[in-house]
Amino acid sequence: MIVASQIAPQWYLGLGAVLFTIGATGLLIRRNPLIMFMCVELMLNAVNLTFVSFAHKLKDVGGQVNVFFVLIVAAAEVVVGLAIIVSLLRRRPEATADDITLLKG
Amino acid sequence: MQAFVFTFSALLVLGGAFGVILGKNPVRCALSLVLTLFGVAILFISLEANFLAAVQVIVYAGAIVVLFLFVIMLLGVDKAEDLRTDPLVGQRWAGIAIGVLLGAGLLFVVLKGTITGASSQGAAVIKGGSDVNQISRLLFTTYLYPFEITSVLLIIGVVGAVLLARRRADQDIEIDADEPVDTFDDPADAELEELHEAAEKEVAS
Numbered sequence: 001m002i003v004a005s006q007i008a009p010q011w012y013l014g015l016g017a018v019l020f021t022i023g024a025t026g027l028l029i030r031r032n033p034l035i036m037f038m039c040v041e042l043m044l045n046a047v048n049l050t051f052v053s054f055a056h057k058l059k060d061v062g063g064q065v066n067v068f069f070v071l072i073v074a075a076a077e078v079v080v081g082l083a084i085i086v087s088l089l090r091r092r093p094e095a096t097a098d099d100i101t102l103l104k105g
Numbered sequence: 106m107q108a109f110v111f112t113f114s115a116l117l118v119l120g121g122a123f124g125v126i127l128g129k130n131p132v133r134c135a136l137s138l139v140l141t142l143f144g145v146a147i148l149f150i151s152l153e154a155n156f157l158a159a160v161q162v163i164v165y166a167g168a169i170v171v172l173f174l175f176v177i178m179l180l181g182v183d184k185a186e187d188l189r190t191d192p193l194v195g196q197r198w199a200g201i202a203i204g205v206l207l208g209a210g211l212l213f214v215v216l217k218g219t220i221t222g223a224s225s226q227g228a229a230v231i232k233g234g235s236d237v238n239q240i241s242r243l244l245f246t247t248y249l250y251p252f253e254i255t256s257v258l259l260i261i262g263v264v265g266a267v268l269l270a271r272r273r274a275d276q277d278i279e280i281d282a283d284e285p286v287d288t289f290d291d292p293a294d295a296e297l298e299e300l301h302e303a304a305e306k307e308v309a310s
Binding site for chain 2: 006007013015018019021023024030032034035037038039041042052054056057058061062068072074075077080082084086089090
């Protein structure tokens with residue numbers, strides 16, 4: 001059995017924090033809606049990692065169940081978000097996040 | 106060994122994440138995202154969350170990234186993006202500054218804080234049971250209502266996606282009449298039409 005007890009949970013939490021920061025920074029600096037969307041996925045993964053490391057530390061499977069729900073919400077979010085992006089990029093293939101007003105009306 | 110696994114997967118995660126936010130080509134960004142997701146899956150295994158690691162690979166790397174790539178290929182937006190243009194002056198530097206502040210704050214909390222809270226009593230890990238067994242037990246007892254609500258969420262998601270992505274016939278005509286530049290012209294359609302015309306001419310002659 002693989003046991004991660006040798007590594008303090010702080011390392012996992014720190015990695016999650018760094019990953020969340022990278023995702024948030026990418027969301028702020030990129031303009032392509034598809035890549036902004038991938039940055040949201042990075043942030044969700046950072047939160048999942050934090051959930052699982054707490055579940056391991058506190059010996060509570062509830063954290064893992066929460067990750068399961070986050071996965072479901074992420075899947076639904078990707079489906080709807082990509083549909084919006086498809087209808088945006090159909091109107092202007094080089095659209096950035098500023099052109100979302102094209103969808104008005 | 107554990108330290109090696111952690112370092113290796115942490116490098117995978119961070120390298121993939123930087124690839125996503127710094128890559129110019131959306132296809133490369135999506136593939137870097139796969140790298141990050143695999144790294145997180147390895148970390149899940151090292152945290153004894155075997156079921157979630159499998160779900161991570163199947164749902165994220167298998168379904169979500171494929172959906173991303175499908176959209177990129179379908180719309181033909183896999184051109185390199187010009188990262189130097191900055192329509193909103195100073196947005197990049199402001200974004201990086203905010204990101205550094207956020208990262209410093211989060212790391213401060215992680216490094217200076219202590220993990221409080223006793224080990225759980227109610228949902229405690231059953232000794233010897235597999236994690237699939239424990240997760241499913243919780244999912245169908247304590248978290249039964251949230252679990253049922255997610256099915257409603259998924260149905261709403263499917264209906265919403267169909268409604269959003271569908272091309273309405275009346276709307277299309279309106280847009281065509283107003284500004285033909287804005288409509289999406291599929292080059293494959295034009296080729297098909299040319300082929301059709303050529304075939305008709307051949308039949309006629």
